[in-house]
Amino acid sequence: MQSRKIHNRIAILRQERGLSRKELADQIGVNYQTVGYLEREEYNPSLDLAFRICEVFELPIDFVFSTSPLSPMSQELMNQNK
Amino acid sequence: MSEIKKNRLQRISITIHLISLPALVCTIMTGDQLGSWFQIVAGTFLGLWMLTFYFSFNRTGLFNFTHTKVKNLDERELEVSRRALRFAYSVFSIVAVLLLFCIALTSLKVGVLMAAAMLYLAHVLPAVYLGWTGEKR
Numbered sequence: 391m392q393s394r395k396i397h398n399r400i401a402i403l404r405q406e407r408g409l410s411r412k413e414l415a416d417q418i419g420v421n422y423q424t425v426g427y428l429e430r431e432e433y434n435p436s437l438d439l440a441f442r443i444c445e446v447f448e449l450p451i452d453f454v455f456s457t458s459p460l461s462p463m464s465q466e467l468m469n470q471n472k
Numbered sequence: 473m474s475e476i477k478k479n480r481l482q483r484i485s486i487t488i489h490l491i492s493l494p495a496l497v498c499t500i501m502t503g504d505q506l507g508s509w510f511q512i513v514a515g516t517f518l519g520l521w522m523l524t525f526y527f528s529f530n531r532t533g534l535f536n537f538t539h540t541k542v543k544n545l546d547e548r549e550l551e552v553s554r555r556a557l558r559f560a561y562s563v564f565s566i567v568a569v570l571l572l573f574c575i576a577l578t579s580l581k582v583g584v585l586m587a588a589a590m591l592y593l594a595h596v597l598p599a600v601y602l603g604w605t606g607e608k609r
Contacts, residue, residue, distance in 0.1 A: 419546070420546035420547070420548070421546050421548075421549060424546050424547075424548045424549070427548055433548050433551075435547070436547050439547060
């Protein structure tokens with residue numbers, strides 16, 4: 391079965407929190423290169439890994455991952471304020 | 473060096489490696505017929521085999537990666553490793569069956585050298601897949 395592409399905000403959230411790929415990788419228990427693959431959306435994480443990533447960022451899963459392309463966070467904030 | 477050029481060089485190196493292995497085995501098995509040329513031919517194939525092993529699998533870390541314990545791999549690496557092993561199993565089965573046919577149809581002898589070459593092939597095939605497709609660790 392061909393799996394769907396899962397879009398994510400890992401790169402922007404990691405940079406926002408000032409974490410290196412290695413630091414994030416250590417926290418979620420993967421190789422740092424896997425973080426690169428996740429950020430480039432070249433690899434779909436398992437549900438367990440997706441939850442671990444969300445626990446690090448303390449955000450709901452639907453904010454970090456989506457099956458449709460994610461809009462910029464600034465735009466989402468603007469929409470919430472309206 | 474660009475990624476495409478690197479991958480092309482890697483594929484050339486893998487091709488030479490895969491050709492030099494049976495060539496070396498055949499050279500040693502038919503050593504008597506080559507006479508004084510035996511040492512030169514066998515040495516050339518051995519050198520090519522060792523050099524291409526170093527450049528394709530040792531320096532790139534692919535051979536080590538395919539021999540890493542499962543507990544030391546994360547879920548993406550496990551997925552990559554699983555794909556490589558699946559390919560290796562398919563190819564090795566075909567090669568082994570073809571070799572059995574050749575042995576049954578001809579008077580080919582199965583010596584220690586051929587058995588060792590087959591054992592080596594079984595170990596190197598997952599790394600061949602990773603090197604050929606360019607899937608990195």
